[in-house]
Structure formats: C-alpha cells, structure tokens
Amino acid sequence: MTDSLQVNPSENGFGCTIHLPTYAQNDPSKLNEEDFKALYEATLTHLVVVIPGQEDLAPSSQYILTKRFDPSIPEPKKEGFAGYGHGKEFRHEKSVLRKDGTSVKSQPQVQILGQGVFEADEPGNENGEAISLTHPSHTSFHKDPLTEEQIINERKTRFYRWHIDSALYDLSPPMVTTLLGIKVPPATQTQFIDYDDGSGDVLELTQGATCFVSGAAAFERLSDEEKEFALNTIVEYAPHPYIFISPAKANKDGLVMVSEGKETKMDELPEWEELKIKKLPMVWTNPVTGKHHLQVHGCCLNKLHTKTDSGVKTLDLEEARKKAHSMMRPAIASKNVLAHSWSQGDLVIFFNQGVWHSVTGELKGTHDGMDEKRLMHQCNIASGRDPITVKA
Incomplete structure (x- = not known):
C-alpha cells in the first residue's frame, strides 16, 4: 500500500487497475479530494476502473462513492422518489428488467444482482431474509438463442444485451456505475461468444464476464x-x-x-x-x-x-x-471488447456515459459439481443533467 492513489493502465487500449492509498484501502468513499480527483479522472480517461479487494465494502459507502462522481445528482424531493432508475419503472411486471435483482433495504440505491439462493446470513445479502437471484440469460431475450447442446457441450454463450445503464424515460443517464463482486464463480471455466453472423468472429472469456466497449x-x-x-x-x-x-x-x-x-x-x-x-x-x-x-x-x-x-x-x-x-x-468485434473476468472483491467503476456494456454467460447456481452462485452489488444514480455534444 502507498500514501497516494496509483493508476495502472491496461495494455488493451482502455481500462485500468487502481491501488488505493493506505488510509482508504478498505473504503474508497473515504478518499481525500486530491485522490478522489485522480480516481475521477482515471475513470473518465480509462473508462473502466478495477479496484481489487473490496468485498467488505458497505452498501452505504458504495452509494456515497457513486454519488460523489456527479455533483449534479439531485436530492430526493418526495417520499418514494428514488431518482436512480430502479423504482417502479424497472420492477414493473411487464418490464424486461423485472428479474434483474432486488434492492438493498437499508440503501435502496444499491441493487443486489447474481445467481442462486442466498440465506439471510450469507455475505452480501444485506436484507435479513433469504433472496433468490437470477442471472440474465440470452435464451429468454434473443429471437434465435443458442441450443442447449451449444451452451452445455460447446460452451457457447452470447452478449445478453449491449446497453447503457439508464431508465431512458424522465431520468437522465447516470454518469458512472459501480459494480462490486462479493461472491463470484471461480474464473476457471471459459465460454465462447460465436457472433454467428458470417464474420467468423469468436471471443473467449471466463464464465459470467462483463464486457465493455469504448x-x-x-x-x-x-x-x-x-x-x-x-x-x-x-x-x-x-x-x-x-x-x-x-x-x-x-x-x-x-x-x-x-x-x-x-x-x-x-x-x-x-x-x-x-x-x-x-x-x-x-x-x-x-x-x-x-x-x-x-x-x-x-x-x-x-x-x-x-x-x-x-x-x-x-x-x-x-x-x-x-x-x-x-x-x-x-x-463489438472481439478485438475491441474488454471482457472483465471477475475475482472476489473486485469493485468495477465504469464511465456509464462513455462505454456500453453487456452481461455474458450462463450461470446455474450449481452445475456439474461446480459452484456457479454469484452475488454482486450495483449502484448507479440518475444524473441531474443530460449528456451533451460539444462541437469544435
């Protein structure tokens, strides 16, 4: 550990790893102004930031850190108004996002995502009761999904949905998203994205990798x-x-x-x-x-x-x-995709107004004796203003 924030750029064209100073090594929300400015500039410059070793980060700290990136975020003005895009719009019974996790009761701006059943006392389950999580699968969202044979025996998968985190109605897109891997499957299994469009393009990635493009x-x-x-x-x-x-x-x-x-x-x-x-x-x-x-x-x-x-x-x-x-x-050609392979404790911060991202992979909780359970905390908050184009 050092006394200042260290930025280590990736060799892949974008993305970086951050090592926190000693005083904030367990809670990046406590960064002083100088070090937070360095984190802010690294995030908007390298677009995807990984801070390892944050599995114990509290939802309240994750919320504070996320909100700190955007001073334009308005304070909630009325009871029940969340302002972060995961309210009635996302939980509506007809929304395609209705199964994508549940809110942390004590900090509803933070969502719990993953795969499998987690008992009340398991790390990352902040809600005091058992929760059941479902990893999004392209098989329910794509018109022509892969067959079971392709998924199981050929280890193929798809980009689930390339997107920007945003309600895209009434609320402005969040500036950043923070995503914390608390429980992740071992990064020993690989899958292949076959673009299946005549290009012959194939992307190998670890099971459940999150993909980004600049x-x-x-x-x-x-x-x-x-x-x-x-x-x-x-x-x-x-x-x-x-x-x-x-x-x-x-x-x-x-x-x-x-x-x-x-x-x-x-x-x-x-x-x-x-x-x-x-x-x-x-x-x-x-x-x-x-x-x-x-x-x-x-x-x-x-x-x-x-x-x-x-x-x-x-x-x-x-x-x-x-x-x-x-x-x-x-x-999204394979050579242009940053596929983040999750390790327990990774805190990923990405510039949501500068990248697109996609879930990948098929997770089943347990499969063939392998532990495929996953639990993550996600936070993004609607900005107080829309992004703009500044023309020269």
Missing part, C-alpha cells in the same frame, strides 16, 4: 460520413422503453431488437408524458478528455432525428434500428 473508439471507427451523421443526430427513446420492448426479442449480438411489430403499443403502456420522453444526442462528449463517444442504447431506441441542410430527417423504428446497428457493430 464509445470513443466506436466513434473514431466511423467513416467521415457516419461521424457527420452521428454528430447531427438525436436518439429518441420509447416511453417506458423496457416495457415497450418487453414482448419483442433481440438479435444475436444483443445490439438491437428484431423488428417484428411485437412491441407494446403506445396506448397500452403505463401512462406517459411527451415531455418525459428522452431525446439524447447520439454522441456524448467526455468532460475530461474532450473525446466524442458514440452512445446509443440500441435496444430501447424508437426514432433517429438527423439535422440536414434541408431540414430534419426522421428514421422510424425499423430503419432507426438498422442504421444504429450498422454503426455499432464494428465496436
């Missing part, structure tokens, strides 16, 4: 014409987007939904207001590096509005998905 690198890979399009385009998201897409299914790479007309009809959604529909730039500018990031939640988009010399051109749902997919697909 929105800045995604923007840089665009052609000059695509960059111009992205810089002049607004992404309009559906009202109550996770309920809107619930009856639909995703394509094989988890970037967008398949257009089959199965989405929930607008008049069948919970009550919504036009002013609360999120219309966000396709490109968000990093406030530390000044780089442009291509930031699109492809599964939840509804329309694209592009400013042209002759006015505004709008692409409706099917065409918007096709356009977004064509621009996003190069970013």
Whole structure:
C-alpha cells in the first residue's frame, strides 16, 4: 500500500487497475479530494476502473462513492422518489428488467444482482431474509438463442444485451456505475461468444464476464460520413422503453431488437408524458478528455432525428434500428471488447456515459459439481443533467 492513489493502465487500449492509498484501502468513499480527483479522472480517461479487494465494502459507502462522481445528482424531493432508475419503472411486471435483482433495504440505491439462493446470513445479502437471484440469460431475450447442446457441450454463450445503464424515460443517464463482486464463480471455466453472423468472429472469456466497449473508439471507427451523421443526430427513446420492448426479442449480438411489430403499443403502456420522453444526442462528449463517444442504447431506441441542410430527417423504428446497428457493430468485434473476468472483491467503476456494456454467460447456481452462485452489488444514480455534444 502507498500514501497516494496509483493508476495502472491496461495494455488493451482502455481500462485500468487502481491501488488505493493506505488510509482508504478498505473504503474508497473515504478518499481525500486530491485522490478522489485522480480516481475521477482515471475513470473518465480509462473508462473502466478495477479496484481489487473490496468485498467488505458497505452498501452505504458504495452509494456515497457513486454519488460523489456527479455533483449534479439531485436530492430526493418526495417520499418514494428514488431518482436512480430502479423504482417502479424497472420492477414493473411487464418490464424486461423485472428479474434483474432486488434492492438493498437499508440503501435502496444499491441493487443486489447474481445467481442462486442466498440465506439471510450469507455475505452480501444485506436484507435479513433469504433472496433468490437470477442471472440474465440470452435464451429468454434473443429471437434465435443458442441450443442447449451449444451452451452445455460447446460452451457457447452470447452478449445478453449491449446497453447503457439508464431508465431512458424522465431520468437522465447516470454518469458512472459501480459494480462490486462479493461472491463470484471461480474464473476457471471459459465460454465462447460465436457472433454467428458470417464474420467468423469468436471471443473467449471466463464464465459470467462483463464486457465493455469504448464509445470513443466506436466513434473514431466511423467513416467521415457516419461521424457527420452521428454528430447531427438525436436518439429518441420509447416511453417506458423496457416495457415497450418487453414482448419483442433481440438479435444475436444483443445490439438491437428484431423488428417484428411485437412491441407494446403506445396506448397500452403505463401512462406517459411527451415531455418525459428522452431525446439524447447520439454522441456524448467526455468532460475530461474532450473525446466524442458514440452512445446509443440500441435496444430501447424508437426514432433517429438527423439535422440536414434541408431540414430534419426522421428514421422510424425499423430503419432507426438498422442504421444504429450498422454503426455499432464494428465496436463489438472481439478485438475491441474488454471482457472483465471477475475475482472476489473486485469493485468495477465504469464511465456509464462513455462505454456500453453487456452481461455474458450462463450461470446455474450449481452445475456439474461446480459452484456457479454469484452475488454482486450495483449502484448507479440518475444524473441531474443530460449528456451533451460539444462541437469544435
């Protein structure tokens, strides 16, 4: 341990490991202003930060640390208003996110995610009662999932859903997400993502790895014409987007939904207001590096509005998905993906306004004598302002 925060950049193009100073080694929320500034700048520069050895981090400290990244976060103004995007919207019975964990009772901004049944006295279960967690599986979300033979015998898996953490209705996207691995399966089993799109691309990763891609690198890979399009385009998201897409299914790479007309009809959604529909730039500018990031939640988009010399051109749902997919697909090629292999105690902080990420893998709790139980604490809090594009 040292007396200052140490940043060790990855050799993979983005990502870094942080070693905390002695005084905050067990609780990064206690970093002084100088060291927190270094952590903040490392997160927005390297996009994905790993701090090892934090398995005992309290939910209250995780919340304080997460909130510290964004001074614009408003304080809750009324009883029952969480402001962090995991309230009624995410727990609605028709939402695709309804099974994605449960809240920590003492700190509801922190979510408990994972796989398996955890008794009341098990580490990480803060709720004083047994909880049952389900790891998201592409088999229930994709239109053409892998077969059981491919999953078990060929050890194949898929990107579940590439996304940005955000309610995408009423609330602004969180600046960062913190994700703490308290109980994780041994990193001894590997699985393979077969893109199954004729590219021949395959990505080997450890079971349950969380995958990230850089929105800045995604923007840089665009052609000059695509960059111009992205810089002049607004992404309009559906009202109550996770309920809107619930009856639909995703394509094989988890970037967008398949257009089959199965989405929930607008008049069948919970009550919504036009002013609360999120219309966000396709490109968000990093406030530390000044780089442009291509930031699109492809599964939840509804329309694209592009400013042209002759006015505004709008692409409706099917065409918007096709356009977004064509621009996003190069970013998730295996050579561009950072697949984080979890170790117990890893605290991952990622710049949610600068990366896309995806769950991977098939976890079953126990399987063939292997312990596949997993328990994690996640925290992200809606920002007080939308991200913007700063044009030169």
